[in-house]
Every structure is written in structure tokens, then in C-alpha cells.
Amino acid sequence: MNRFLMSTALACLLAVPAAAATVAEGDELADTQEYNFWLLDAIKTVDPQKNTDVEGSDVIRNLFEGLMNEDAKGAMVPGVASDYAVSDDGLTYTFTLRPEAKWSNGDPVTAGDFVYAWQRLADPATASEYAWYIELMNVVNASEVVAGDKPKEELGVKAVDDHTLEVTLTKPTPYFVKMLGHSSTFPNNQKVIEEFGDNWTQPGNIVGNGAYVLTGHNLGVDITMEKNPEYWEADNVVLTKLTGITVNDQNVGLTRYQAGELDRLQIPAGQYPRLKEEFPDEAVSLPYSCSYAYIVNLSDKGPESLKDVNVRRALALALDRDIIVDQVLQGGQRPAYNWTHWAIEGFEMPDIPMASMTQADRTAEAKKLLEEAGYTPDNPLNLTLNYNTSEDHKKIAVVAQQMWKPLGVNLTLNNMEWKVHTDRMQNQDFELARYAWCADYNEASTFVDYFRSTGKNEGKFSNAEYDQLLQDSVTSENPNDQYKRAEEILATELPLLPIYHYAKVDMIKPYVKGLPRENVMNTWYGKDMYITKH
Structure with missing residues (x-):
């Protein structure tokens, strides 16, 4: 890595105080500083x-704080780390932790907590x-520890002293x-986990180092966090209480928003145009670094029919994404023919032939491919799509069902709660599964790494060229060359059926201040927010 760039990054970190x-x-502050936000699951x-x-x-x-945070535009700013230095070879990062950082029980936050x-x-x-995430970080011995081939103590992270953390990488990683x-990189209080075991995250047991502490959690109903007086910057934290309220039905959520029970809600599919006209100061649509797709189970437990790439191609071709985006969602989303979100910093979109075809041509080719595979309305392909509870997911699934049926595909829709849905994906207990991937950081590798053979990759796609491209990208002068080729492989092999790239389509009360509007990650922190008089 260029030394000048590294030293510039360090200077930027030091110049931008955590706030x-x-x-x-x-702005005049409201007497009550509480924020009620919507949760789907x-x-x-x-x-x-x-x-x-x-x-x-x-x-x-909000309960924990890592080494770094994001500001309102997505730039990295100090969290527990007040600054850091990078070695000339780009392999060693030394973080200085702020001595005033404390756990909610008053213990000091130390480098050992990160280790x-x-x-x-x-x-x-x-x-x-x-666990695969620490492998993506290229921390020394991460892959060996994750595989069980080396003890965890040999991981390339150590506490030089209580306030100095040293991380060693296997290769320079520009986006580290x-x-x-x-x-997943946030610290833990070891003695609390050892004392309470699996119950350490329960209210009353949990100890965090974030701006808030967990005071209530009624699973599937609500979760409550209150201001942490031990947080190192507590004097500048204005919101005193955050409450996440679970509402599976977004139409019910909209009613509760309009009744004043929620301060922020994701707008139900198809309602953004009307709400933007009626409530121009509350309805917003912003780019959001998530992509929506149907994941294909290519593992041994998956259906034999989907092992045929031409069948997968037919399913992808027959999805009219313009109808889904323009008639069902109507919130500024974009049709997707690839995996990486178009707004990710530095990403260069590859040329994907399917994207430039007319829908009539796509449908005609889909019909031909299915017929060649032996599937027609008289001899249909029977598939099941799993999706988690949401009216929006259901609407899209019904549309897909209708688009595929005339071509000889009978799609059974299988709805379940989020935990069951993700557990079944993790165990390859599905045929097709609705899924969305949201960027873990603002760089294209966060998307393409998902489909590595060793990535999260619940459908168990495996391609040697693809894996090698991602291996090479880390040290490439222009990793977009590898990312573009990786996306071309995904568009050819289709371990997923891309559907759309997200927009963040919300109703937000005008008195809520401090939510990010220029960060494609849409990363928010209660500590940065406040409520004005209303």
C-alpha cells in the first residue's frame, strides 16, 4: 500500500474528533428525549x-462501541480508538485506545477486551x-483458527498494554x-460472559461499552435501551431512551406511526408516491447499500432441477424487475441484474447482457430454456420459495409466482418468521430463499465475498476462478477488475436470482434529528441524535 495514502488516512483520523x-x-430540544423505531422482526x-x-x-x-464509528457521510471516525498507526508494509495496525472508555459497570475498556x-x-x-468475517479482514492465522487448526491465542491480535492494540495482517488490506x-469486531467484557454464559445478553446481566444499556427485551415485541452514564462521551448524548418496536405488518406499522407510536418506519411497498405527496417532509427515499435476491440452494440438499444453470437462467430471465420496482415497490429502488449495490463507493458496474435485453426477449428465452430442460405448463417445474414474514416479501413472491407460472413453473410460497428462515438457510434446508445482503462496509468486496466457497454463501456455490479472483483482489492495484469479473461469473452461473437494489424508503418524523442522509450504509447511532419540540 502507498505509504502516503496510509499517513493521510491517519492524519484524517486524528483531525476528525469523535462527536x-x-x-x-x-433547534429547540423537546423535554422528552426518546426515539421509537420500527423493527420488522x-x-x-x-x-x-x-x-x-x-x-x-x-x-x-448502540449497546457497544468498536474501534471505529461512521460519521453522517459514512467516513470512518474514532470510536474507542482515538488514533492508529500503520506500518510501512501495511501489515501492522497499532490502535491507541482512549483511557476514558468504560464498560457500563464502570470497568475500563482495555485492549484485552478486543483481543x-x-x-x-x-x-x-x-x-x-x-467467523468468516475475520478471515476477510486478513488477520494473521484467522483461517487456521476458524478451521480449528490453530489455537485462538495464535490469532494476529494482541494487547501491547491496556490502551494499545496491535493487529497483524497477512497482506495489505486497503479497506481494513x-x-x-x-x-462482530466490537469488544466483550470477558468476566460477564464467563459469569452468565449464554444468558449474558439478558437485561440486567449484559454489560456494554456503548452509549446505551439494555433495559428490556420482550422477544418479538420490543427492545429498550437507556442512556449509559458510564459512556465516555455521555455528557454529549442527548437521547435518553431508544425503543425498537417489532411490527411484522408494515401497514399496521404505518397506522402506529401516524398515531405517534413510532418515529421512523419503512414505508410499505407501493405507498411511497402517495405518502411523499401527502407528507413531503416525512417521506424519504435514499440509496441504501443492500441487494435483494432469491438465493438458490446448490448444495447436495438442493433440488436436482436447480443444478441446471439453464433452469436458473430461465428463472432469472422471466422476472420482470421493472414491474417489481415500478409497480410493486415504487420507492426509488433499482432493478438488479448483479449482486453489488450500484452506489457502493468505487464500484464499476460490469456489462451484463441480460440487463440490456427487452423483457419480451428475456421471457421468450426463458420459455425456450425451460422447454429444452423438459418443463412446460403441462409438465411443470415444482419449486418452493422460503421467505420471512413481511407483506413486501409476500407481494414480490406472488408476482414472481405469476411471472413464472405461464412458463411451466409452479412456485409454492413458504412463509416463516425470520429466525426459522435464517436457521433453515444456514442448514441448506430450502430450494429458493428470499434474502437481502446489506454491506458490512462501503467497498464492493463485502458483496462479492459472500459467494466465496468459504463465505456466508448459504446456497453453497463454489467456483475456483471466482475464489481466486477474490484472493487476487486484495493485493490488486485496481480490485474493480476482479470484482467486475466476479460479478460476470455470478451473472453467468446464477447462484442467485438478483431482483432489486435497495433504497431506504422511510417515514421519519420531522422532529427526529441526526439520522444520516448521505451515508449509503445508513448506519445510525442514537448518540448522534436528538428530538426537537413538536
């Missing part, structure tokens, strides 16, 4: 090393679904610092 809420001139866990969900990350980001957490993430005994905003 909590900054009340804008002219129950929060499976608030364990930083075991969470896999976007909504879980939103909660964990413990990172070892815990990699340790096979933890059985973290995100961006990866540190992810919840």
Missing part, C-alpha cells in the same frame, strides 16, 4: 459476535455464523479500517 449529538443552531441476539442481522446490528451499535472478542469470533467453539465499524 456525539450536535444540536443545530435554532424479532432481534435474534444482541451478542456482537453472533449477530447476523441488520436490525440486530442497529441495536448492538478476547476477536478470538471469540474466530473460535469454532463460539459457532459464530460471522472500514471493516472495523462492523459489530
Whole structure:
């Protein structure tokens, strides 16, 4: 890595102080500083090393704090680390931790807490679904520890002293610092986990180092967090209470939003145009770094019919994404023929032939491919699609069902709650599964790495060229060359059926201040927010 660039990054970090809420001139604070936000599903866990969900990350980001945070535009800014230095060869990062950082029980946050957490993430005994993330970070011995071939103590992370953390990488990784905003890298209080075991995340037991503490969690109903007086910047935290309220039906959620029970809600599919006209100061649509697709189970447990790439191609061709985006969703989403979100920083979209075809030509080719595979309306292909509870997911699934049926595909829709859905995906207990991938950091590798043979990759896609491309991308002068080729392989092999790239389509009360509007990651922190008089 270029030394000048590394030293510039360091200078930027030092120049940008970590900041909590900054009340804008002219804003008058409300007497009650509470924020009620919508959750689609129950929060499976608030364990930083075991969470896999976007909504879980939103909660964990308020209960814990990592080395780095994101600002309102997505730039990395200090968290527990006040600064860092990078060795000339780009392989060693030395983080200086702020001495004022404390756990919610008053214990100091130390470098050893990060070492413990990172070892815990990699340790096979933890059985973290995100253990692969530390491999993507290229931490020394990560792959060997995750595989159980080396003890966790040999992971390339160590506490030089209580306030100095040293991380050693196997290769220079330009986006390494961006990866540190992810919840799986957040610290743990070892003595609390050892005392309470699997119950350490329960209210009353959990000890975090974030701006808030967990005070209530009614699974599938609500989750409550209150201001942490031990947080190092507590004096500048304005919101005193955050409450996540689970509402599976977004139409019910909209009613509750309009009744004042929710301050933020994802707009139900198809309602953005009307709500934008009626409530121009509340309805917003922003680019959001998530992609929506149907994952294909290519494992031995998957259906034989989907092992045929021409069948997968037919299914992908027959999906009229313009109808889904323009008539069903209507919120600024974009049709997707690839995996990586178009707004990811630096990403260069490859040329995907399917994207430039007319829908009539796509449908005609889909029909031909299915007929060649032996499937017609008289001899249909029978498939089951799993999806988690949501009216929006159901609407899209019904549309897909209708688009495929005239071509000889009978699609059974199988709805289940989020935890069951993800558990079944993890165990390859599905044929097609609705899924969305949201960027863990703002760089294209966060998308393409999903389909590595050793990635999260629940459909068990495996392609040697693809794996090698991602291996080569880390040290490439222009990794977009590898990313583009990787996307071309995905578009040819189709281990997924891409459907659309997200927009963040929300109703937000005008008195809520401090939510990011210019960060494609849409990463929010309660500590940066406040409520004005209304």
C-alpha cells in the first residue's frame, strides 16, 4: 500500500474528533428525549459476535462501541480508538485506545477486551455464523483458527498494554479500517460472559461499552435501551431512551406511526408516491447499500432441477424487475441484474447482457430454456420459495409466482418468521430463499465475498476462478477488475436470482434529528441524535 495514502488516512483520523449529538443552531430540544423505531422482526441476539442481522446490528451499535464509528457521510471516525498507526508494509495496525472508555459497570475498556472478542469470533467453539468475517479482514492465522487448526491465542491480535492494540495482517488490506465499524469486531467484557454464559445478553446481566444499556427485551415485541452514564462521551448524548418496536405488518406499522407510536418506519411497498405527496417532509427515499435476491440452494440438499444453470437462467430471465420496482415497490429502488449495490463507493458496474435485453426477449428465452430442460405448463417445474414474514416479501413472491407460472413453473410460497428462515438457510434446508445482503462496509468486496466457497454463501456455490479472483483482489492495484469479473461469473452461473437494489424508503418524523442522509450504509447511532419540540 502507498505509504502516503496510509499517513493521510491517519492524519484524517486524528483531525476528525469523535462527536456525539450536535444540536443545530435554532433547534429547540423537546423535554422528552426518546426515539421509537420500527423493527420488522424479532432481534435474534444482541451478542456482537453472533449477530447476523441488520436490525440486530442497529441495536448492538448502540449497546457497544468498536474501534471505529461512521460519521453522517459514512467516513470512518474514532470510536474507542482515538488514533492508529500503520506500518510501512501495511501489515501492522497499532490502535491507541482512549483511557476514558468504560464498560457500563464502570470497568475500563482495555485492549484485552478486543483481543478476547476477536478470538471469540474466530473460535469454532463460539459457532459464530460471522467467523468468516475475520478471515476477510486478513488477520494473521484467522483461517487456521476458524478451521480449528490453530489455537485462538495464535490469532494476529494482541494487547501491547491496556490502551494499545496491535493487529497483524497477512497482506495489505486497503479497506481494513472500514471493516472495523462492523459489530462482530466490537469488544466483550470477558468476566460477564464467563459469569452468565449464554444468558449474558439478558437485561440486567449484559454489560456494554456503548452509549446505551439494555433495559428490556420482550422477544418479538420490543427492545429498550437507556442512556449509559458510564459512556465516555455521555455528557454529549442527548437521547435518553431508544425503543425498537417489532411490527411484522408494515401497514399496521404505518397506522402506529401516524398515531405517534413510532418515529421512523419503512414505508410499505407501493405507498411511497402517495405518502411523499401527502407528507413531503416525512417521506424519504435514499440509496441504501443492500441487494435483494432469491438465493438458490446448490448444495447436495438442493433440488436436482436447480443444478441446471439453464433452469436458473430461465428463472432469472422471466422476472420482470421493472414491474417489481415500478409497480410493486415504487420507492426509488433499482432493478438488479448483479449482486453489488450500484452506489457502493468505487464500484464499476460490469456489462451484463441480460440487463440490456427487452423483457419480451428475456421471457421468450426463458420459455425456450425451460422447454429444452423438459418443463412446460403441462409438465411443470415444482419449486418452493422460503421467505420471512413481511407483506413486501409476500407481494414480490406472488408476482414472481405469476411471472413464472405461464412458463411451466409452479412456485409454492413458504412463509416463516425470520429466525426459522435464517436457521433453515444456514442448514441448506430450502430450494429458493428470499434474502437481502446489506454491506458490512462501503467497498464492493463485502458483496462479492459472500459467494466465496468459504463465505456466508448459504446456497453453497463454489467456483475456483471466482475464489481466486477474490484472493487476487486484495493485493490488486485496481480490485474493480476482479470484482467486475466476479460479478460476470455470478451473472453467468446464477447462484442467485438478483431482483432489486435497495433504497431506504422511510417515514421519519420531522422532529427526529441526526439520522444520516448521505451515508449509503445508513448506519445510525442514537448518540448522534436528538428530538426537537413538536
